[in-house]
Amino acid sequence: MPSMWLTDSQKIGVAFCSGGGFFLIGGVILFFDRAMLAMGNILFLIGLTLIIGLSKTVAFFxxxxxxxxxxxxxxxxxxxxxxxxxxxxxxxxxxxxxxxxxxxxxxxxxxxxxxxxxxxxxxxxxxxxxxxxxxxxx
Structure with missing residues (x-):
């Protein structure tokens, strides 16, 4: 299957963002479990930084x-x-x-x-x- 135009770090960033989303959904399902929500936030921010880069992430926020x-x-x-x-x-x-x-x-x-x-x-x-x-x- 042909690969998209993403670099390897961007592919890892997509995996981190997806994992962050799953942790956030899991944290909500488990009645707002603090540890899962925190892990979801951390994974999402790391993934976003890997996808668009550190300077663009800072510029966006x-x-x-x-x-x-x-x-x-x-x-x-x-x-x-x-x-x-x-x-x-x-x-x-x-x-x-x-x-x-x-x-x-x-x-x-x-x-x-x-x-x-x-x-x-x-x-x-x-x-x-x-x-x-x-x-x-x-």
Whole structure:
């Protein structure tokens, strides 16, 4: 099977991000288990850094438009580590929506092509995001 245009470190970054997502989902399923949520956050941040690089990651989180989302995301991680996992996860989720909200239109376009369930899910994502043709953050 032909490989995509990703480098080896980017492929490892995708694995880290996927693992982080699974740990976050597992932490929520296990009634906001603090250790799993923390591990998911760490793996996600490492994966994101490996995928787009350290300088672009710092530039993404430090953008003026994204400072509110960055502050909420970091505050959520700190609340999780300080044994307030439910409140921390909600604050972190708000930060994720602010930081990555521009990607929802792209995700909706991809999901639209899935047979039967794609169009309704894509419409729901477009309604949630409320942004169209926004500038991509990276």
């Amino acid at each position: 430090a953008r003026r438009q994204k400072l509110k989302g960055t502050a909420a995301f970091v505050a959520g991680i700190l609340l999780i580590l300080m044994r307030w996992p439910l409140i921390g996860f909600v604050v972190e989720l708000y930060g994720i929506f602010v930081l990555f909200g521009d990607f929802f239109a792209t995700i909706a376009g991809f999901i639209y092509n899935v047979p039967y369930v794609g169009p309704p899910i894509a419409q729901a994502i477009e309604k949630i995001s409320g942004r169209r043709n926004a500038e991509l953050p990276v």
